[in-house]
Amino acid sequence: MFQAPRGTSDHLPEEQKYWRYIESKAMEVAARFGFGRIDTPAFEDSNLFIRSVGEGTDIVEKEMYTFEDRGGDSVTLRPEGTAPVCRAYLEHGMHNLPQPVRMYYFCPVFRYERPQAGRFRQHHQFGVEVLGDADPSVDAEVIEVAWDLMTSLGLKEINLLINSVGDPECRPAYVAKLREYYSGHRSVLCADCTERLERNPLRLLDCKVETCRALGNDAPRSADNLCEPCSEHWSKLLSYLDSMQLPYQVDHRMVRGLDYYTRTVFEVQPVNGGGQSTICGGGRYDGLITELGGRETPGIGFATGLERLTLNLKSGEVPVPDEPSPRYLVANVGDNARLAALDLSVRLRRAGVGAILSSGTRGLRGQMRQANALNIPYALILGDDEIEKGEVVVRDMHSSIQESKPLDEFIEEAAKSHGNSS
RNA sequence: GCGAGCGUAGCCAAGUGGUCUAAGGCGCCUGUCUGUGGCACAGGAGAUCACGGGUUCGAAUCCCGUCGCUCGCCCCA
Numbered sequence: 001m002f003q004a005p006r007g008t009s010d011h012l013p014e015e016q017k018y019w020r021y022i023e024s025k026a027m028e029v030a031a032r033f034g035f036g037r038i039d040t041p042a043f044e045d046s047n048l049f050i051r052s053v054g055e056g057t058d059i060v061e062k063e064m065y066t067f068e069d070r071g072g073d074s075v076t077l078r079p080e081g082t083a084p085v086c087r088a089y090l091e092h093g094m095h096n097l098p099q100p101v102r103m104y105y106f107c108p109v110f111r112y113e114r115p116q117a118g119r120f121r122q123h124h125q126f127g128v129e130v131l132g133d134a135d136p137s138v139d140a141e142v143i144e145v146a147w148d149l150m151t152s153l154g155l156k157e158i159n160l161l162i163n164s165v166g167d168p169e170c171r172p173a174y175v176a177k178l179r180e181y182y183s184g185h186r187s188v189l190c191a192d193c194t195e196r197l198e199r200n201p202l203r204l205l206d207c208k209v210e211t212c213r214a215l216g217n218d219a220p221r222s223a224d225n226l227c228e229p230c231s232e233h234w235s236k237l238l239s240y241l242d243s244m245q246l247p248y249q250v251d252h253r254m255v256r257g258l259d260y261y262t263r264t265v266f267e268v269q270p271v272n273g274g275g276q277s278t279i280c281g282g283g284r285y286d287g288l289i290t291e292l293g294g295r296e297t298p299g300i301g302f303a304t305g306l307e308r309l310t311l312n313l314k315s316g317e318v319p320v321p322d323e324p325s326p327r328y329l330v331a332n333v334g335d336n337a338r339l340a341a342l343d344l345s346v347r348l349r350r351a352g353v354g355a356i357l358s359s360g361t362r363g364l365r366g367q368m369r370q371a372n373a374l375n376i377p378y379a380l381i382l383g384d385d386e387i388e389k390g391e392v393v394v395r396d397m398h399s400s401i402q403e404s405k406p407l408d409e410f411i412e413e414a415a416k417s418h419g420n421s422s
Numbered sequence: 423g424c425g426a427g428c429g430u431a432g433c434c435a436a437g438u439g440g441u442c443u444a445a446g447g448c449g450c451c452u453g454u455c456u457g458u459g460g461c462a463c464a465g466g467a468g469a470u471c472a473c474g475g476g477u478u479c480g481a482a483u484c485c486c487g488u489c490g491c492u493c494g495c496c497c498c499a
Contacts, residue, residue, distance in 0.1 A: 001472095006490070058497050062423075080499090109499080114423075117492070118499080125499060192496080208495085257497060267499095278499060305499025333457055366452080368459035373450095383457060397459070 007113070007121030013323075018310040021320045022153065023106065026126045026304075029149045030104040033141070035128055038103040040084035042110075046074040051291055052083035054259025056200070063111040077110035080258070081127045081303055082285065083292070089131050090294045099132030106306075118276035118308050127282075127303035131289070134298035136233050139264045139284060140240035146280050146302050147246055150268055153309065154318040158279070161251040162241075162266040163222060164234040165202070168287065170227035175201050177220045185215050202255040221252040233263055260285040264300065270312055279312060280304040322375075326354030327418070329376045331367035333360075333383040341382045344392065344407070351415035355380075371397055380410075 004010055011019060030037070046066050053059050065077035078084060085103055088094075094101050108124050115121060128145055130138050143162070150158055166174055179201045182189065189197065190209040197204065205216050226234055241248050248266075256265050265283035282302020289297035313320060328348060332341035338360045348355035356376075358367040364381070371379040381393035381402075392410050395402035405413075 003472095003490075063497080111498080113497070115491080116494090119497085120499095123499065127499090203497095276498070281499065303499060308499055331458080362451090364457045365455075365459075369451095370459085372459040379458080381458075385457085393458090395458075400459085402458085 005121070007115035007119075009120065015310070017320050017323050018313055019306060020323065021313070022126070022306055022309050025152050026104070026106070026149055029145060029152060030128065032148075033102065033128075033145050035102040035104040035145075038085060038088060038105050039107070040078070040081075040088055040105070042108065043075045043077050044084055044087065046076040048083050048087055048292070049076050049079055052086065052260055052288055053080060057257060057259055059111060059257070063113055065110045065112055078107065079111050080109055081105055081107055081125050082129060082260075082288070082299075082301055085127075085129045085301075086131070086288055086292055086294075086299065089297075090289065090292060095132065095295065095297065100138060101131045102128070103131075104128040116276060118305075118311055120307060123308075124306040125303040126306060127301060129299060129301035131299045132297055134286060136237040136264075137240055139233075139237050139300055140244060140246075142282065142300050142302060143241065143248070143264075143266055144244060144246060146266070146268060146282065146304070149304070150280065153313065154316075155270075155279075155309075155312055156316060157271040158312075159269050159271060160246065160248045160266065161254050161269060162237075162248050162264065163251055163254040164226060164230060164237075164263050165222055165255060165261055165265055165283075166226050166230050167262040170225060170230055171222075174220065174222055174225040177225060178202070178204065181219055182215065188212075188215070205253040205255055216253055219252075222255075223250065223252060230263055237264060256281065256283060260288040260291065262286045266302070268304075276308070279308045324354075325375045325377070326356050327376070328353065328355040328378050328380050328414075329358050329367070329371040329374065330355055330380045330382065331358045331364060331371070332381070333364050336384060336387055337382045340387050341380075344380065344382065344411070347411050348414060351411060351418070353414050353418040 027037075046064070049064060050060055055061075059079050064079050066074060067076075069075050085105065089101065104127065106124065106126050108122050110122050112121060113119055126149075128142065130142055143160070147160055165171065179197060182193070182197055182201065182204055186194065186197070188211050189204075190207065190212055193204050193207050193209070193212050196207070204212065205219060207213065207216070223234055238250075254265060254267060256267075261283040263284045263286065266281070267278050268280035270277050270279065280302055282300070284298070284300040286296075286298040288299055289295070312318075328345075330341045330345045330348075332338050341357055341360065345355045345357040356374075358370055360367075362370070368379060377397055379395040379397055381395060386392055386404070386407075389404075390407050391404045392407050393402055393404050394410065
């Protein structure tokens with residue numbers, strides 16, 4: 001038997017209500033904030049991601065689905081959503097549009113990782129990007145989009161964490177300072193952190209080993225070591241967030257794994273989250289567009305994982321509306337009735353009304369059971385008697401009240417009311 | 423990539439070497455109710471016990487490998 005590849009999963013019809021729910025809320029929020037949808041290819045030139053995400057990152061080093069196509073070009077299944085959007089911005093000359101350009105996307109993303117709860121090799125993201133405006137009010141707006149989405153989804157017990165990681169002006173000095181601080185405590189660092197000290201000192205801050213955590217408390221803080229412009233950006237952002245009354249917490253330990261982030265970074269995490277709990281992450285990337293060969297263009301965005309959101313909706317017992325069932329099930333008894341039932345269901349559908357033909361190989365009893373199991377509000381019954389009189393029995397499955405109606409009259413009424421039916 | 427646990431019908435599961443031609447529950451189908459659902463009762467279908475190999479007179483049960491899932495690390499949505 002075949003099974004879905006490791007780390008991938010099927011989203012069965014019974015799961016779809018969560019996806020529809022998230023998609024509809026996200027599109028609603030995006031529309032409210034003036035974002036336009038963009039869809040980009042599932043794969044891109046490999047160099048796009050190597051350049052943007054960063055050569056030293058785990059994503060590029062060991063997680064990309066990279067292969068040579070039949071023409072000999074190296075292509076990569078999209079491991080994140082921001083770089084393709086930036087590529088599209090450049091390719092289509094969007095700097096000629098009114099700035100900033102606000103876009104959102106839904107897309108699958110692919111990373112070759114070890115699967116775990118909340119971590120997959122193919123997962124799906126909703127993300128937004130704002131390109132062409134460096135003002136901290138844009139940061140505040142994007143953070144508001146993220147928070148607005150989380151709260152409109154009905155998620156509770158979540159934290160909004162923000163930090164500033166500076167820019168190429170001030171970050172090197174900060175990293176050096178950090179390295180110096182930790183070097184003084186080399187003897188108590190865990191093995192991983194000793195390694196990190198050389199490769200990526202920022203990562204020392206979010207180590208989970210107790211002794212390293214303790215050191216992190218007194219470590220130099222990024223937000224205290226910003227250059228003048230970054231510092232001004234940071235303090236303005238904080239004042240905007242305050243006036244917007246967003247319940248943020250500054251987290252000096254938060255660093256993010258993609259090289260392109262500058263200044264503002266933020267995440268949304270469940271209060272009682274485990275290892276892979278971040279449900280939303282993003283930040284500013286003012287250097288990314290130039291890295292991809294464009295003129296200097298600031299940008300900021302975030303992405304959320306639909307699978308993780310779904311997990312949180314379920315564990316938080318957030319009520320999610322059911323997918324609508326068809327309004328009618330057409331039951332039938334006897335061979336003549338089967339044809340008449342087929343005809344009736346066709347006429348209803350062509351009139352825009354949801355109807356399914358029940359399996360006539362079952363008895364009426366079985367067909368009623370089916371209507372009940374499928375949560376269909378009305379059963380229509382056709383038998384020899386009804387056909388002879390040109391009528392149909394309409395049974396309200398909720399109240400169990402049923403009545404005979406002339407067939408044509410019924411179809412006309414059904415067609416008329418389908419717009420405002422439940 | 424590292425460490426650990428797990429894998430019995432669509433789902434949840436009992437069973438830890440012979441009594442397993444594998445219990446029970448949910449769901450599905452049928453009947454009681456010959457043209458009427460939700461309840462109840464009865465019956466039925468559905469499992470090469472993840473896959474492959476080994477040990478043994480005998481394996482769902484022990485051993486090895488593979489695949490997959492889960493948890494922690496790493497990383498991230």
